[in-house]
Amino acid sequence: xxxxxxxxxxxxxxxxxxxxxxxxxxxxxxxxxxxxxxxxxxxxxxxxxxxxxxxxxxxxxxxxxxxxxxxxxxxxxxxxxxxxxxxxxxxxxxxxxxxxxxxxxxxxxxxxxxxxxxxxxxxxxxxxxxxxxxxxxxxxxxxxxxxxxxxxxxxxxxxxxxxxxxxxxxxxxxxxxx
Amino acid sequence: xxxxxxxxxxxxxxxxxxxxxxxxxxxxxxxxxxxxxxxxxxxxxxxxxxxxxxxxxxxxxxxxxxxxxxxxxxxxxxxxxxxxxxxxxxxxxxxxxxxxxxxxxxxxxxxxxxxxxxxxxxxxxxxxxxxxxxxxxxxxxxxxxxxxxxxxxxxxxxxxxxxxxxxxxxxxxxxxxxxxxxxxxxxxxxxxxxxxxxxxxxxxxxxxxxxxxxxxxxxxxxxxxxxxxxxxxxxxxxxxxxxxxxxxxxxxxxxxxxxxxxxxxxxxxxxxxx
Amino acid sequence: xxxxxxxxxxxxxxxxxxxxxxxxxxxxxxxxxxxxxxxxxxxxxxxxxxxxxxxxxxxxxxxxxxxxxxxxxxxxxxxxxxxxxxxxxxxxxxxxxxxxxxxxxxxxxxxxxxxxxxxxxxx
Numbered sequence: 001x002x003x004x005x006x007x008x009x010x011x012x013x014x015x016x017x018x019x020x021x022x023x024x025x026x027x028x029x030x031x032x033x034x035x036x037x038x039x040x041x042x043x044x045x046x047x048x049x050x051x052x053x054x055x056x057x058x059x060x061x062x063x064x065x066x067x068x069x070x071x072x073x074x075x076x077x078x079x080x081x082x083x084x085x086x087x088x089x090x091x092x093x094x095x096x097x098x099x100x101x102x103x104x105x106x107x108x109x110x111x112x113x114x115x116x117x118x119x120x121x122x123x124x125x126x127x128x129x130x131x132x133x134x135x136x137x138x139x140x141x142x143x144x145x146x147x148x149x150x151x152x153x154x155x156x157x158x159x160x161x162x163x164x165x166x167x168x169x170x171x172x173x174x175x176x177x178x
Numbered sequence: 179x180x181x182x183x184x185x186x187x188x189x190x191x192x193x194x195x196x197x198x199x200x201x202x203x204x205x206x207x208x209x210x211x212x213x214x215x216x217x218x219x220x221x222x223x224x225x226x227x228x229x230x231x232x233x234x235x236x237x238x239x240x241x242x243x244x245x246x247x248x249x250x251x252x253x254x255x256x257x258x259x260x261x262x263x264x265x266x267x268x269x270x271x272x273x274x275x276x277x278x279x280x281x282x283x284x285x286x287x288x289x290x291x292x293x294x295x296x297x298x299x300x301x302x303x304x305x306x307x308x309x310x311x312x313x314x315x316x317x318x319x320x321x322x323x324x325x326x327x328x329x330x331x332x333x334x335x336x337x338x339x340x341x342x343x344x345x346x347x348x349x350x351x352x353x354x355x356x357x358x359x360x361x362x363x364x365x366x367x368x369x370x371x372x373x374x375x376x377x378x379x380x381x382x383x384x385x386x387x388x389x390x391x392x393x394x395x396x397x398x399x400x401x402x403x404x405x406x407x408x409x410x411x412x413x414x415x416x417x418x419x420x421x422x423x424x425x426x427x428x429x430x431x432x433x434x435x436x437x438x439x440x441x442x443x444x445x446x447x448x449x450x451x452x
Numbered sequence: 453x454x455x456x457x458x459x460x461x462x463x464x465x466x467x468x469x470x471x472x473x474x475x476x477x478x479x480x481x482x483x484x485x486x487x488x489x490x491x492x493x494x495x496x497x498x499x500x501x502x503x504x505x506x507x508x509x510x511x512x513x514x515x516x517x518x519x520x521x522x523x524x525x526x527x528x529x530x531x532x533x534x535x536x537x538x539x540x541x542x543x544x545x546x547x548x549x550x551x552x553x554x555x556x557x558x559x560x561x562x563x564x565x566x567x568x569x570x571x572x573x574x575x
Contacts, residue, residue, distance in 0.1 A: 020427055034337055038553035039463070042211050085459060091204045093461050101459065108457040111502070112552045115531025116336065120357055123534055127502055129456065202470060256559055261504035336533065336551050345549035349538050 017068045019143050019160050022121050028145045028156050031116045034150070035109060042088045050146035051153030053077060058071055059135035060106040062114035066125025070160040073112035073135045074106060080152045081106045103132040136161075180205045183413040185229040189213075189244065196245040196425075213246040216240075242396065253294045254286040254342035254356040257392070260443035261421040262298055265388070266306040268440050269419050273387050274313075276417060283314045284385045288376065288410070289394035290318035292338070292362075293329035293369075299390070300365040301351050311364055317383055319374035332361035376406050393423035400431065407432040411448055453512065454484040455500035455529070460552075464498055466528065467556045471563070472570050475507070481506030485514055490520060496568055498550075501530035501541075509544055516545030520566050524567055529554065 026102070031046055036044045054077035061073040076084070085105030086093045094101075107130030118125050136143070141160030181189075190201040201209070210225045217228035232240045239368040253355055256262050273283055296318035304310045318329050339348060339359045352359045374381060377398060387409055395403050407428065410420065420435065421443075422428070426433045428446050435446040453464045456479050465475040476492060478484040481504040497515070501508040508528055515521050527548040528541050538549050548562050563569040 008529040027357060034335060034357075035553040038337055038555045038558075088459050089462055090207070090466070092466050104457050108460050111457070116357060116533055117501075119354065124536065127532065129502060129504060138489045146305070152538065167506045254557075256565070259564065337553070337555065337558070340551055340554050340558035340561075344565055344566065345546075346542060347539055348549075349535060352535075354533075354535050390514065 016141075016160075018121065019068060019070065019158050020158065022068060023117065023143055023158060025143060025145045027120060028113075028117065028143060028158060029068070029147065031120075032113050032145070032147070032156055035112045039109070039112070040084065040149075044087070044149065046154070047146065047148040047178050049148050050147045051151070053153045053155070054079070058103070058106065058132065060103065060130055060132045061135055063109050063128035064114065064118045064121065064125050065128070066118075067122040068125070068160065070141070070158065071136055072110060073138075073155065073157040073159060074110045074113065075135060075157070076106070076149075076154040077152060078102070080149065080154060083150070083152075103172040107132050113156060114160050132144050181210055181226050181229065182217065185226055185233065188233050189229060189248070192241060193245055194250050194396065196241075196249075197366075199249050201320075208216075209248065215242060216243055216247060238301070242346075253291050255294045255298050255339075256342050256344075257295070257298075258424045258443065260441040261390070261392070261445075262302055264440040264443065265299065265423075266302050269275070269388060269445070270303065270306065273307045273417075277387075284314075284384055284386045285314065285316045285388045286384065286390065286413070287316060287318045288374075288389060288391045290320045290329050290371065291325050292334070292342075293318065293325075293332060293371070295390055295392070296329060296369045296371070297332060297351075297361050297365060300361075300368045301347050304365060304368070305352070311368055314368060316369045317386075318369050318371040320371075321373070321375050323373050326371045326373045329369065330366075332366045332369075376409070377402050379414060380409045385415045386413055386418055387415050388419045388421070389414060391420045392421060393426070395422065395426055396429075405429050407435075411435075414448060416448055416450070418448065422446065453498045454479070454481065454503070454508070455498075455539060456503040457500075460500070460529075464559065467559050468496075468498075470556075471560070480504055481508060481511030481514070485510055488515070488524075493521060496525045496527065496563075496566070498527050498529050500531045501528060501537075511540065512541065512544045512546050514565055525568065527562060527566070529559075 029046060033046050036046055053075065056078050057075050058078050058081050059073055059075040061071045063071050075089055081102050082097055085097055085102050089104050109113050110130045115127055118127050140160040144155060144157045145156050186206050186209060208281050213225045213228060215290055217225050220228060222228045232244065238265050270283065277283065285297065285299055290296050296316050300316055303314050307313055320326050333355065335358055351362050351365055353362065376394065391410060395406065398406065436449045438445050438447055453461050453475055455461050461468060461477045465477060468475050476487055478487055482505045484499065499508045499511055508530065512526055515524060515526060516558045527550060528546045529550045529552060531552040533551045541549055548566060550562055560569060
């Protein structure tokens with residue numbers, strides 16, 4: 001897929017851009033794999049296999065605002081996130097990693113994956129700063145890669161925001177304003 | 179089993195002796211990661227065992243592979259710099275002066291791998307000459323069909339284009355295609371990629387004005403090195419230029435070349451009457 | 453080394469320190485300018501793009517518009533990877549651009565291009 005500003009202009013009647021038409025699971029995985037090989041370790045592999053997220057998952061995400069608007073969300077167990085930050089820091093990792101370091105590491109991985117996902121989508125788009133916590137709810141417009149890193153579950157979700165950039169001429173008479 | 183201090187020190191000394199590279203303490207994890215595939219290939223469970231075996235009974239193949247595994251990762255652009263900048267500063271101006279206005283300069287990248295070398299050359303010439311597509315052709319060959327295909331496609335991953343490619347050249351000569359970067363169409367037209375086994379009789383090609391034969395002779399024994407250099411020479415113009423890898427030389431291999439300084443590196447030119 | 457991620461700052465600082473550099477860190481463009489204003493003018497600044505308070509592009513423009521800092525080489529290190537973003541960065545005056553994710557080799561290669569790599573490559 002090749003995007004960037006092609007000069008193509010959309011019409012209001014075209015309807016919203018759906019992420020499933022813009023990127024696929026394998027592309028998301030391969031973007032993440034490049035990040036893992038470079039930053040986590042040469043021999044670190046993301047296996048495209050669903051696993052089970054533990055009870056205390058943590059998410060880091062970045063927003064993408066543009067012709068397609070949504071978020072790129074990384075979710076894994078807290079212990080997985082700790083291991084990731086430890087691997088990112090290599091010989092500079094302290095013996096005990098605090099929450100700030102763990103969230104920073106996962107947030108930076110979200111930034112790296114998110115920035116590269118954004119570049120595959122139609123532009124121009126703006127990338128938000130990483131946020132960490134309980135991820136925004138994924139809705140229908142989602143492409144999700146379920147991965148295993150060192151046998152631990154890690155999901156990467158590229159999810160559209162509901163109600164973003166709607167056609168102003170659409171009939172809203174049955175909607176309840178917030 | 180983690181690498182012992184003795185093994186690590188031995189590897190550091192070896193790498194330093196064979197290349198300009200200094201492995202710092204604390205990089206044991208890097209040695210383990212890079213040598214593990216080789217150790218496994220040899221049926222050994224861990225790197226320490228492999229290194230100890232080689233340390234006690236060194237063999238050329240293992241020591242070469244250890245050095246390579248630690249000194250090269252992905253192929254980079256403008257590898258070692260000078261042999262490429264020498265093209266535009268010295269080699270091409272002198273060739274253009276010696277050739278007729280309608281003669282095409284022919285360049286051979288003789289171990290092109292995924293294509294960084296021939297496209298490095300193409301970019302330099304495209305930037306330096308107003309009509310590069312008309313004045314230059316680059317033949318890129320490799321033993322591997324897969325590499326030939328990669329070179330033909332001219333597509334590279336983000337990690338690959340990060341390696342030694344100046345950002346201004348990236349934006350001038352590449353476009354993004356999905357999550358990859360593709361060399362521009364004019365550059366892909368200058369480069370013709372084909373398969374070639376250097377150790378076998380060479381196909382009829384050239385005659386070449388410039389040959390890049392970098393970091394490939396090291397894979398061969400002396401008689402084969404000599405045969406390859408003879409074969410390459412036969413495909414070159416008598417006033418042509420040959421570039422070898424940074425640590426390579428024809429000295430002690432083939433005395434029919436004259437070594438010439440170009441910038442901070444060297445080129446080899448066929449000696450008259452030899 | 454300017455980046456809002458402490459982890460990323462540590463990674464790049466580590467690579468530069470291995471090469472013999474002394475490294476100062478800042479969390480965004482404004483903090484980076486404060487370091488320069490304080491009189492500590494480095495040979496090289498590595499700067500991220502997306503940061504709070506002042507982003508990398510604004511930082512680049514600010515540095516390049518100050519004649520006192522003309523000698524400073526600026527390399528952006530960012531996950532912004534569209535062709536047009538790199539063009540914008542170079543147009544604003546960045547000398548080099550590294551796309552995240554990067555390896556230590558990639559940073560070293562760029563420093564070699566900039567003539568900022570000490571002799572004897574270090575791993």
